[in-house]
Amino acid sequence: MPNDTRLTIRRPDDWHVHLRDGDVMRGVLPYTVRQFARAIVMPNLSPPIADVDAAIAYRERILAALPQGSDFTPLMTCYLTDSTDPAELARGFAEGVFTAAKLYPAHATTGSAHGVTDVANIAKPLETMQDIGMPLLVHGEVTDPGTDIFDREAVFIERILAPLVGRLPDLKLVFEHITTADAVGFVESAGPNVAATITPQHLHINRNAMFAGGLRPHAYCLPVAKREKHRLALRKAATSGSPKYFLGTDSAPHAVSAKESACGCAGIFNAPFALESYAAVFDEEGALDRLEGFASEHGPRFYGLPLNDGSVTLERTDVEVPAVLDACGTPIVPFHAGEAIGWRIVP
Numbered sequence: 293m294p295n296d297t298r299l300t301i302r303r304p305d306d307w308h309v310h311l312r313d314g315d316v317m318r319g320v321l322p323y324t325v326r327q328f329a330r331a332i333v334m335p336n337l338s339p340p341i342a343d344v345d346a347a348i349a350y351r352e353r354i355l356a357a358l359p360q361g362s363d364f365t366p367l368m369t370c371y372l373t374d375s376t377d378p379a380e381l382a383r384g385f386a387e388g389v390f391t392a393a394k395l396y397p398a399h400a401t402t403g404s405a406h407g408v409t410d411v412a413n414i415a416k417p418l419e420t421m422q423d424i425g426m427p428l429l430v431h432g433e434v435t436d437p438g439t440d441i442f443d444r445e446a447v448f449i450e451r452i453l454a455p456l457v458g459r460l461p462d463l464k465l466v467f468e469h470i471t472t473a474d475a476v477g478f479v480e481s482a483g484p485n486v487a488a489t490i491t492p493q494h495l496h497i498n499r500n501a502m503f504a505g506g507l508r509p510h511a512y513c514l515p516v517a518k519r520e521k522h523r524l525a526l527r528k529a530a531t532s533g534s535p536k537y538f539l540g541t542d543s544a545p546h547a548v549s550a551k552e553s554a555c556g557c558a559g560i561f562n563a564p565f566a567l568e569s570y571a572a573v574f575d576e577e578g579a580l581d582r583l584e585g586f587a588s589e590h591g592p593r594f595y596g597l598p599l600n601d602g603s604v605t606l607e608r609t610d611v612e613v614p615a616v617l618d619a620c621g622t623p624i625v626p627f628h629a630g631e632a633i634g635w636r637i638v639p
């Protein structure tokens with residue numbers, strides 16, 4: 293339980309992170325490893341991680357890039373395509389290579405060009421996943437250009453997700469990085485096999501942040517931040533104590549030049565101060581006693597994995613977030629750049 297200035301919780305996990313590859317991976321990994329014991333690693337590389345061999349090789353590269361002496365387990369995911377083989381999924385899951393599979397609707401976001409063009413095309417893989425208890429992780433946005441970008445999640449629920457859950461009522465499903473009151477309502481109304489991750493940015497900012505005095509590319513991610521009423525619904529859900537919501541940063545590093553561009557990439561690099569950022573939200577909501585459930589308990593229980601040993605202590609104090617960080621040669625602007633966060637992790 294918190295006292296006035298310090299809070300100690302069980303070591304947390306990040307149930308949704310983009311680690312990338314190569315030098316950038318080597319540069320960003322230490323931030324995740326500093327805070328989290330495990331992380332669900334997104335497979336949207338180029339080419340995507342879409343079979344068992346690719347996932348084994350990627351996992352090896354992550355392990356080789358870890359700072360010396362780290363204690364960190366990457367949990368790998370399989371990128372679903374129109375031609376995913378259900379037997380490959382089942383083999384990867386049985387062998388402990390895949391923890392889950394990720395559904396990107398084709399062209400919904402960064403690295404989704406090989407994604408699924410119609411969920412009907414993955415009917416068989418999804419049936420197999422339901423049968424073997426393998427979680428489906430969903431990027432929940434429709435992609436048709438006729439749908440307003442701020443409505444893409446709500447329309448996805450109605451057109452794709454609700455019918456999918458109706459057809460496969462026992463499928464374990466994580467609605468990733470939810471951004472709307474509609475998504476909270478959907479998760480609430482579904483069974484215990486349907487859960488959601490929530491990012492720090494969607495708890496902190498609404499869509500105004502992208503236009504504060506000019507275009508703000510570092511506040512742009514997908515799904516895009518929505519109206520204030522949605523942010524408030526997410527804060528209520530995350531701090532409610534419900535086991536259906538857990539920590540998933542969606543930390544998505546892009547070089548400054550790729551963000552500050554005529555066509556800037558989607559993604560917010562929040563890994564450097566992720567836990568501190570969540571702690572600030574739970575503090576503001578008077579719910580610090582519920583941070584441990586959200587960060588360290590609900591995720592493993594949903595995935596059927598053991599809780600971590602060990603703990604991390606946060607301290608209430610102002611920390612300045614740098615304007616830019618260097619990821620082994622690539623400059624990247626972190627979330628909260630140039631601001632003070634009211635918490636720090638005690639080393």
Ligand code: DOR
Nearest residue numbers: 401402513514544558559
């Ligand atoms: O903003 C995002 N960035 N959303 C995603 O879904 C993908 C991610 C990335 O990989 O950069």
Ligand code: ZN
Nearest residue numbers: 308310334542
């Ligand atoms: Zn993501």
